[in-house]
Every structure is written in structure tokens, then in C-alpha cells.
Amino acid sequence: MNEPRKLEVLRAIVEDYVHYREPVGSKALVERHRLGVSSATIRNDMAALEDDGLIVAPHTSAGRVPTDKGYRVFVDQLTSVRPLSAAERHALQSLLDGADDLDDVLERTVRLLSHLTNQVAVVQYPQLGRARVRHIEAVALAPRQVLLVLIADSGTVEQRVVTVGEDLDHDRLALLRQSFLSSSAGKPVSQLGANLAAVMDSLLPEDRAVAAELATGLGTLAASSREDRMVMAGTAYLARSNSDFLLSISPVLEALEEQVVLLRLLSEMASDARGVAVAIGHETAADSLAETSIIATGYGRDDAKIGIVGPTRMDYPATMAAVRAVARYLSKILAGS
């Protein structure tokens, strides 16, 4: 048995299946690829690949289809991530220029990635964790209601209304805010809780109770923050790929809306040597996503994730290239602003 050719056959099967969207047979393979052997030989190789669990035949008289395991081997051993075309790079640059606001940048990016790959694209908000506190604002909305605003040097702004147990006039609030700010400005957001606790002693005893309430609020802002948020685009592509394939999109849409699952998946994915992480079919470990693959990578200082969700049968090399390229541009833009 010729091992290199066997892998070559697997590659051909994956590529043809992705392209033509139907099971591929031995005859079609020798016609479309210069394998240099006859279809009978290919058939032997295919039988071996099937024994290895890399491909399956939907039924006796149909061609073969890659399994999740087959895609995995393809991605790991047969794929090199090629750079984007000049036109794609150009589109990328011109679409991302001219955005200022973080929300805006992320939204444009995710749309771009979606168009580039014809898949659903998702991007996680940068986490506050490694950012530093730029500013803390506290505004009295009502005698017992305070709007807390936490601004990090990453450009993210978090806000939250807290209700406190006693009345707070403007001056008193300003004083507390100043104490908080001087204790934490320029320090990492992740240490905000500790820094605020340390400042408590220096406050007037009668202020400590309410100060603790505010500190808790700020702590929540810093901790939960936006790490649990994401932006998404291109859900319509799901329906389109569905039309010519049997992927029930309803559970997928549910999973996408139930962002918790997806966020966990994304953060668990570790990029390989090529800088991209790929989860194929059941590897996603979520039933509703069993027929989809996720390609993701980190971006920015704190390695927030950006990626796409698409049918298992997708063009992995091209998509991996697009994800990686977009992530790099995004990192560059965020670092520059």
C-alpha cells in the first residue's frame, strides 16, 4: 500500500467533496486529478481509508464522504494556510480604515470576515483583564442610584447602575470617586477589586458601607465586563448552505444566540503552529454544533477570539487563511489606536 498516495487520495476526496458537494467516486477522482493510477487502484486506497475511519460511503452505490476524522487529517497534514489575494487584502484594509469606536471596529471586522468566508463570523469583545484603568466615573442618577462607568485604556467603556442603601449627595459621591480613582488609575483592571478594598481604610467610617457597595459594583464591571459578549454577522449564510445540504439550522441558530456555549468553546480552542484553531464536527462537543466546524484564532493583546462557524464541509484552507489575516489586521488596528 502506497501511503503517500493514500493521503493524496484523501486530499482529493476532501477537495472534490467541498467543491462539488456530493459524494465522490473513484472514477471521478482519476478524471479530475492527475493521480497516475487507475480507478481500481484508487478503489483499494479508498477501502483502506474507509478502514481507517477517514471516509464513509453514505450507501453502497454512492461515492465516499470525509468523516470528521478525515477532515481532521486533512487539516492537520494536508493544509498549508496560504496568504490572501491582493484583492482581498485591499478590501480588508479599506473596510477597516475609517472606524474609530471599538464597537464600530468589531462590527466592521465581523462583517468583513463573514463576507470573505461566506460563513457566520463571530468576534469576542476584548477582555478587560489585561487592560488598565483609565478612568472611573460615578454619577448620581437619583438619591440612591448611582451610574458607575469604568473606562479602560483598551478603549472599552463599561457602565452599570447600582442602587445603594443610603442617600448620596453629589459631593460625597465625588469624594468617593476620587478615592477610588487615585487608588486604581493606571493599574490593571484585574486588580481593581483588591485596590478598592485597600482604600477602604482611608475613608470616613460613615462612608465605608456605601463605599463597599460601590466597590462591589465596580468589581462586577471589571470581572464580568464584556468578556461574555460577542458580535456576530452572516447568519444568512447558514440558511444558504442549508438549502443544498441537510443541516438543520434551527439548533445552530439557537446555539449562536445562546452565546455562552460558543464563548466557552472559543476560549477553549488553542491555536496550533499555524496560528489557527480548528474544531471539526463533534470536536465542538456541542450536540447542536455537531454538523458544524469552528475556525478561530486570538487577536489583540489579551487574545480575545475571532472566528467563523460553518458547515463541516467547508473550504478549510481558504477559511483558515481569511480568519488569520483578519485577526492580524484587527490586532494591528487595535494596537495603533
Next chain:
Amino acid sequence: MNEPRKLEVLRAIVEDYVHYREPVGSKALVERHRLGVSSATIRNDMAALEDDGLIVAPHTSAGRVPTDKGYRVFVDQLTSVRPLSAAERHALQSLLDGADDLDDVLERTVRLLSHLTNQVAVVQYPQLGRARVRHIEAVALAPRQVLLVLIADSGTVEQRVVTVGEDLDHDRLALLRQSFLSSSAGKPVSQLGANLAAVMDSLLPEDRAVAAELATGLGTLAASSREDRMVMAGTAYLARSNSDFLLSISPVLEALEEQVVLLRLLSEMASDARGVAVAIGHETAADSLAETSIIATGYGRDDAKIGIVGPTRMDYPATMAAVRAVARYLSKILAGS
């Protein structure tokens, strides 16, 4: 011809079609409804309804299906919006309690509405227009970069980074901010631009250029604000209704993502005497939404819109009731906080 009975037949057709999801024939009608006449008479009525353009037969040997016009008559003349059940009211109350943040409230609301109706639910962010300026914050991020934050008494917080033409130290920025604030605090957001312009004269001549830049930024915040944003939930329901009906969901998903179209539609919809607005099929005047209906209503002080998007074949009375009830609760909650 018996006019009241003719309408009664239309009602029966709409209700049965919504319920059983297939064209309804004269025989089935007399079996399922107490119309007191024979199927032959119903057939005459149905022929008349078809002449009026209220129903159509997909083909000769099938039953009839309501047209958009038929649904319109049904909604206008045959529907009374009944209140929610006790269980629904309870779910509503318990789900919406315990939310503080505006984002949180809207998100919970839209999910709730989606679950209640089994449709895609959308809610527009409250507009700043009629709200008043609670606070203005300006934070120097870099010598020439300023983060502007506009806080309205509606609880919305808008932020934006602007780049200015000259360096701004902290003190100078604080001074400008104070001028802006004192000129506009407590005044309607809609007048922010005018108020800021008025304060220019009182500034030092060397500050005016940069102050104008900041004022422009704040004006943008106030004007565009979040009126062009919306929250959405339940897109998975689209796919589900699709499975037993021929509604190509891809264009609908596109339209939902392209929020501009939907937002325009929503703001153009005027509620009728019952407090709900309904756009049926082609009435939405958007090709991609030609097979969907929209039920919406205003909420809160500034009449922002909340509603659902679903297939033309939907349970109008129940959905109208749910939309109206949720909008009322939402208004109540926003007024109370």
C-alpha cells in the same frame, strides 16, 4: 349573499389555516365550525371571497389560503386583542424583575417576547431625543484623543472617541467639559447642539477651535445615538417555521441583520386604536420580507418600537396580545427605574 356569514367563513379559514398549516376546504370548514349551513353554501361564499381577493386556491383541487388582503381584513375586522393568561403574565413579571441595566432589560424583554410568541422579536433602543442630559464626561486617552461620554436621564450612556487637532492636557479638558456641562445639564438632549454652540463665546479664544471639535463629537452622539440600534432574539424560530412551510429564510435573515431597513419599517408603523401596528406580507414594502408580517408597537416615553417578525401565517390575535402586553410592562419598568 349573506355578508356576516361570509366574514365568518373568512375568519374560519384564517384560523384553520394558521392552525393546521394547509389549505382549507369547504367540507373541513363545516366539520370544524358550527356554521349552520352545508358545504355547498360555504363553497358559494368561498367563491365570493376569492372574487374579493381575500383568499386563493393554490391549485384546482386544493382548499383555499388567505391572501395578504384576507389577513388584513381578518386583523382589522375580526380580531380583538385579548389579554394574556395569568401564567403568561406571571412569567412576564418574574422574568423582567431583577434587571437593572438598560441593556439587560432590553435583552430580557426581547427574549421573553420571542419565547411568548415563538417568533423573532426585536426591540429598538430608546431614543435620546426626548431625554435630558444628565452628565457629560470627557477623558483624555492620548494627547489628541478624547473619549466623550454622554449620559442621559433615560439611563442610556453613549460614548465615542474623537481625535482633535491640538494637544489637550487634563486641566484644559476639565475646564471645557465643565463649560459644556453647565450649559446643557438638565436640558433636552435634542437641544444639546444649540446649547453647546451658545457657550462658545464664553470660552477663551484659543480654546474655541478644539471646543468646536468636541462639541461636534457630542452632537453626533446626541443625534445618531442609539436610535439606530436594536436587540433581536429568536432567529431560530424562523428556521423552525420554515421546515413545514416554504419561506426562504436566507433573505429574511439578511434583512434582520441589515437593521436599517427594519428600523425604518418599525418607525413608520403607526399603531391603531388597539395600540398595535400590523404590516402583513407585501405591506412591509421590502421584497425580502414579502412573506413575513411584522407586529409592533411603541413603548416608553419616546415611543421606541418593540415587535416581532414572523411568517404571514401566524396567530395574529395571540401575537398582538403578547406584543402589547410586553410593551406595557417594559414601559412600566423603564418609568419606574
Next chain:
DNA sequence: GTTAGCACTCTCTCTGGCCAAGTGCTAGAT
């Protein structure tokens, strides 16, 4: 190790026939 040939299996598609649903029309009943 590769190839050619061949029998076999299975799905897909097309066809014709039948059935059930539903209609419109006409003639008669109320």
C-alpha cells in the same frame, strides 16, 4: 503492487395508474 473486467447493489428518476380532495355547476327543496 497495479490493472481490467465483471457481477452486484443501491439510489434516483420517470412513468402510469389510482385515489382523495375539492371545486363549480345545475336542478330541486325550502
Next chain:
DNA sequence: ATCTAGCACTTGGCCAGAGAGAGTGCTAAC
């Protein structure tokens, strides 16, 4: 004048059967 009963007619949906086409695995020869 209105409703009803009956009936001929149309038509899509369903089923069985035939045939084609694709693809395989196996065997024997190169």
C-alpha cells in the same frame, strides 16, 4: 331568494415498477 344535494370534472399526492446510472468489491491477470 336562498340553501342544499348531487354529480361530473380537475388535479396534486402517492405508490409500484422499470430502467438507468453510479459505484463498489472481488477475482484473475499483468
